Amino acid sequence: MAKHLARPRSAGPLFIAPFMALFLLLFLAPLGYAAYLSLFQEKLVGGTSFVGLDNYVTALKDPQLREGVIRVATFFVIQVPLMLLLALLFALALDSGLLRLSRVIRLGIFVPYAVPSVVATLMWGYLYGPDFGPFAQLSDKLSLPAPHFLTDSWMLGSLANIVTWEFVGYNMIILYAALRTIPQDLYEAAALDGAGAWRIAWSIKLPALRPALTLTLLFSVIGSFQLFNEPNLLLKIVPDVIDSSYTANLYAYTLAFTSQQINYAAAVSFLLGLLIVIISYAFLLTANRRRPA
Amino acid sequence: MRKNIASSSAISRRLLLTAAGAASLGAALTACGGGGSDSKSTSSKPVSQADIDKAMKTPTELTFWTWVPNIEQEIALFEKKYPAIKIKAVNAGQGVPEYTKLRTALKAGSGAPDMVQIEYQAIPTFTITDSLLDLRPYGASALKSQFVDWTWGQVSGSNGELWAIPQDTGPMGMLYRKDIFDKHGIEVPKTWDEFAEAARKLHKADPNVYLTNLAANQVAAWHGLLWQAGAKPYVTSGKSDITVSVDDAVSKKLGAFWGGLAQEGVIGVEPDFTDSWYAALNKGKYATWMTGAWGPAFLSGSAKDTSGKWRAAPMPQWDASKPSAGNWGGSTTAVIRSTKNPIAAAEFAKFLNSDPESAKMFATKQFFFPATKALLADASFIGDTPAFYGGQKVNEVFAGISDEVNPSFQWPPFLDQVATDWTETVGRSLARKTDTVDALGGWQTRITTFAKSQGFTVKAAP
Numbered sequence: 001m002a003k004h005l006a007r008p009r010s011a012g013p014l015f016i017a018p019f020m021a022l023f024l025l026l027f028l029a030p031l032g033y034a035a036y037l038s039l040f041q042e043k044l045v046g047g048t049s050f051v052g053l054d055n056y057v058t059a060l061k062d063p064q065l066r067e068g069v070i071r072v073a074t075f076f077v078i079q080v081p082l083m084l085l086l087a088l089l090f091a092l093a094l095d096s097g098l099l100r101l102s103r104v105i106r107l108g109i110f111v112p113y114a115v116p117s118v119v120a121t122l123m124w125g126y127l128y129g130p131d132f133g134p135f136a137q138l139s140d141k142l143s144l145p146a147p148h149f150l151t152d153s154w155m156l157g158s159l160a161n162i163v164t165w166e167f168v169g170y171n172m173i174i175l176y177a178a179l180r181t182i183p184q185d186l187y188e189a190a191a192l193d194g195a196g197a198w199r200i201a202w203s204i205k206l207p208a209l210r211p212a213l214t215l216t217l218l219f220s221v222i223g224s225f226q227l228f229n230e231p232n233l234l235l236k237i238v239p240d241v242i243d244s245s246y247t248a249n250l251y252a253y254t255l256a257f258t259s260q261q262i263n264y265a266a267a268v269s270f271l272l273g274l275l276i277v278i279i280s281y282a283f284l285l286t287a288n289r290r291r292p293a
Numbered sequence: 294m295r296k297n298i299a300s301s302s303a304i305s306r307r308l309l310l311t312a313a314g315a316a317s318l319g320a321a322l323t324a325c326g327g328g329g330s331d332s333k334s335t336s337s338k339p340v341s342q343a344d345i346d347k348a349m350k351t352p353t354e355l356t357f358w359t360w361v362p363n364i365e366q367e368i369a370l371f372e373k374k375y376p377a378i379k380i381k382a383v384n385a386g387q388g389v390p391e392y393t394k395l396r397t398a399l400k401a402g403s404g405a406p407d408m409v410q411i412e413y414q415a416i417p418t419f420t421i422t423d424s425l426l427d428l429r430p431y432g433a434s435a436l437k438s439q440f441v442d443w444t445w446g447q448v449s450g451s452n453g454e455l456w457a458i459p460q461d462t463g464p465m466g467m468l469y470r471k472d473i474f475d476k477h478g479i480e481v482p483k484t485w486d487e488f489a490e491a492a493r494k495l496h497k498a499d500p501n502v503y504l505t506n507l508a509a510n511q512v513a514a515w516h517g518l519l520w521q522a523g524a525k526p527y528v529t530s531g532k533s534d535i536t537v538s539v540d541d542a543v544s545k546k547l548g549a550f551w552g553g554l555a556q557e558g559v560i561g562v563e564p565d566f567t568d569s570w571y572a573a574l575n576k577g578k579y580a581t582w583m584t585g586a587w588g589p590a591f592l593s594g595s596a597k598d599t600s601g602k603w604r605a606a607p608m609p610q611w612d613a614s615k616p617s618a619g620n621w622g623g624s625t626t627a628v629i630r631s632t633k634n635p636i637a638a639a640e641f642a643k644f645l646n647s648d649p650e651s652a653k654m655f656a657t658k659q660f661f662f663p664a665t666k667a668l669l670a671d672a673s674f675i676g677d678t679p680a681f682y683g684g685q686k687v688n689e690v691f692a693g694i695s696d697e698v699n700p701s702f703q704w705p706p707f708l709d710q711v712a713t714d715w716t717e718t719v720g721r722s723l724a725r726k727t728d729t730v731d732a733l734g735g736w737q738t739r740i741t742t743f744a745k746s747q748g749f750t751v752k753a754a755p
Contacts, residue, residue: 044421044707045533045748125568132572237567239510239716240724257393258709259743262400 038266055267065268068248069225069275071156076224079160084216086164087171088209092201094172095179106176110169117166121233124162129237150238162230167223171216178212179205214287218280225276228253248272339430340636348636354379355638357626358395359410360387361659367651371644378637388412389709392419399424399631407632408642412624413447414516414704416456417529419627421706426628427454431639436647443700444664448625451530456627458646461661463585463622464695465517465608468592471683472602473502473580481606488609489554495580496559505581506561506573507551509724512715513621514565514583518547520619520702522611527705535705536752537740540733546611552722552729562723571595583608585621586662586691593681600681605690607697618697623664662691669695705740707747714739 038055042048059065090109094102112120127133128149136146149158182205190200228249235242235250244258245251252272256265357368357380368380383406385391392415398404399422411419419425433455437445444459469481477498482488492504508514519526524543528536538544554560561579563570573579574596582588589605596603610616626642628635645651647665655661656668668674675689705711714736722732744751 043746043748129569131563131569131578132576133569236510237564237569239564240721243717244713254713258713260396260707260709 034266034270037263038270040263042261042263044260051263055264056271058264059268059271062268064245064251065248065271068245068251069272072225072227072247072249075156075160075227076221078156079163080217080220080224082160083164083168084171084213084220086168087175087216088213090168090172091175091179092205094176095205096197096201106172109172112165113167113170115166117229118233120166121162121230124158124165125234125237128158150234150241152241155234155238155241159227159230159234163223163227167220171219174216175209175212178209182208210287214284217283221280221283222276225249225272225279339432345432345636345640348634349375349640350377351637352377352379353634353637354381355408355632355634355641356381356383356406357408357410357641358383358385358391358406359626360384360391361410361655361661363658366658367645367654370648370651370654371641374644375637375640378641380641388415392709395419395424395629396422399629402631405629405631407634407638408626408628410460410624411457411627412622413444413459413620414513414708416448416625416627417704417706418708420450420454420456421532424630425456426630426632426635426639427456428458428628428639428642429453429455431636431643433458433639433643436643439647439665439667441664441666441669441695441698443620443698444623446700447702457625458627458642459623459625459664460646461587461623461655462664462695463517463587463620463662464691464698465521465583465585465619465621466588466691466694467581467583467606467608468588468603469581469606470577470599470602471604473577479580482609484613485550485609485611489550492554492559493557502577503559503561503579505583506563506565506570506579507555507583507723508565508570509562509720510564510716512712512720515547515715515719517583517585517619517621518551519544520699521608521617522547522619523617523699525701525703527703527711529703529706533748534750534752535744537705537737537744539740540730540737544733545730548719548729548733552732555723555729556726558726562726575599585623586695587622587660589679589682589687589691590660593679601683603682604685605682605687607690607694616697617699618694620698620702623662662688662695705744707743710743711740714743 039050039052040048041051041055093099094106099105115123127135130136130146130148130150135149139146148154186204187200190204195203226249227247231242231246231250232253235244235246244254248268249272252265252268255261255268355378359382364382368382372378372380385394385406391410395405395409398406416425427450436458440459441462444462448455448457448459450456467481473479473495474481477495479491479495480487482491488504495502495504516526519539522543524538524541524547526537526539526541526544528538530536540548551560555562561573563573574582574592575598577599582592584592589603592603593600607616608618626645628638628642632638646655649667652663652665652668653671653674656663656674663669663674669692675692676686677688678684678686718732718735718739719729721727722729741751
């Protein structure tokens with residue numbers, strides 16, 4: 001009997017060994033090394049010295065880092081609800097079965113996600129152009145003032161537009177897939193009880209979407225706070241609007257690769273990672289609490 | 294229903310781990326750096342001819358990081374002369390992307406090439422970390438007379454070290470649209486005063502056209518203008534002493550001039566090398582382009598619509614009786630100190646840039662502006678009459694400018710930081726039409742603060 005039980009017990013660790021090895025190698029080791037690095041300071045003159053938590057203290061007081069974090073937080077608050085609302089509307093419309101050519105539309109909305117964000121940003125950067133961009137050309141033809149998509153006041157909105165364009169389809173697919181898992185008999189029962197399409201959407205579909213919405217929102221938290229590609233590329237077009245610390249992630253990159261302050265960059269990255277974990281966790285706690293028991 | 298919800302909390306936990314992992318990506322990226330500079334001690338004793346002969350007959354493979362297109366042609370010449378040596382050319386990106394990779398490889402202690410394509414301005418950034426090999430013991434000093442004097446100054450260290458062999462250069466001149474000048478009756482400006490007048494006149498005559506564009510992201514152009522004006526913004530002595538004076542009298546003169554023209558709105562200030570800028574050059578929004586000697590070939594490829602309309606001239610002068618020029622761009626070949634085959638690597642760097650056939654190939658195949666005196670006097674090179682410039686001998690114009698480049702300009706050992714700081718202070722003031730002279734002070738402060746935080750002793754400008 002004992003011998004019989006021993007087999008599965010020894011097989012278990014064996015099965016998770018590949019995962020643990022990769023996890024250790026690709027996540028914990030670099031994390032640990034970055035944590036280690038963040039405790040030092042290396043200067044161009046004078047070499048490396050141990051500074052303890054000095055880098056973290058500096059980072060917490062760093063106005064450039066604070067501004068970057070506030071900026072991405074603002075971005076998150078504006079862009080994410082809009083994007084998820086759009087994704088939700090598209091998903092519900094597709095699921096309703098009332099749309100003609102729904103497959104083509106579904107693919108059309110999803111296609112931007114297949115475009116690399118670098119390409120997407122370059123494309124939008126061109127469209128936004130104040131001189132030779134199509135919007136500017138059009139308003140020129142109509143003798144209207146050219147729109148200023150790339151100015152201080154418009155920039156967050158212009159970035160939000162790019163990110164929304166890129167990710168609406170992706171989120172829509174997650175929500176749409178969740179909608180397809182709802183058993184048809186629930187709709188039939190509701191219809192028998194006299195519920196219309198709106199009532200079914202509100203009382204059956206939306207509650208069923210809650211886990212999927214949680215998922216998309218979590219992805220969005222991570223994505224927003226790591227905003228990097230889009231501002232980094234637009235920086236080359238409008239260097240006076242976007243600076244090298246426009247977002248927290250861009251700041252960490254600049255510190256590491258322009259300023260050669262790798263240790264400080266490690267500390268900044270760590271703090272940023274910690275912030276994302278805290279926000280994600282706080283968000284999950286609230287989401288779970290609201291869940292009907 | 295219930296099942297769905299139950300699985301959601303499992304997903305959530307997993308997600309949180311993903312979140313932590315993804316968030317740490319930035320940290321992980323930075324984790325490839327390591328501490329410690331393992332600079333191999335290299336003797337400065339000259340290497341004997343016997344050692345060189347032996348090394349050049351020993352089968353060796355060398356790695357060369359370069360962004361020069363079709364450089365295999367030049368490499369083939371070297372491999373023909375030294376069949377035992379094989380050169381592997383790797384394109385690791387042009388300029389800053391290459392330097393970033395190189396820095397990472399050097400820190401990691403493996404993966405660095407034997408030789409590297411490096412621009413003049415980046416040399417101090419790598420000598421401060423002891424990453425380049427002094428080429429004097431390998432007989433490179435003997436090449437001095439072949440190269441234009443100011444280029445030799447650019448590759449020499451403060452104690453006479455020789456850090457690289459010049460490959461191409463970018464003495465700055467002015468490319469201008471003859472048709473636009475003719476249409477508005479504008480003479481080619483000889484002085485900066487005439488230039489400012491022409492800028493006002495042209496923009497007034499046609500509000501869609503500007504005399505030039507001073508790119509608000511292009512610190513290299515600003516450095517070229519400083520260079521021409523005789524400024525010495527960075528002076529290093531020893532390893533840790535640096536004098537920073539980017540807001541001295543000469544700089545303020547430049548700041549007032551260009552900032553003033555930007556505020557008047559008679560010059561453009563859009564970032565260069567962007568789609569919009571290319572379109573502007575093609576459509577005649579700018580009547581001149583202040584650029585390095587590599588500019589003519591570059592422009593003829595990027596503004597094809599305007600063929601035949603351009604001409605070249607020296608830049609306007611501050612003092613027309615004492616013409617002077619600055620430089621923008623150009624690059625060299627350096628040997629990385631960690632190479633296991635320093636002799637073969639140094640011989641390659643020397644051969645690539647000083648062998649007459651190889652050097653000429655750069656000028657005729659890649660359209661590089663030469664760094665050797667022989668080519669700058671070569672009739673077939675300076676006699677070239679490209680149709681894009683209406684048959685003008687453009688190379689001859691720039692060869693003349695090359696003679697006037699100020700030989701004493703120095704670069705700081707942390708140029709990347711200086712460049713970012715410029716864009717966010719001086720460049721920003723140009724783009725936003727605020728006080729550029731004031732912004733120079735901000736630039737000075739940012740450089741000084743950074744230098745001090747990196748352990749330098751920063752001296753005030755004399």
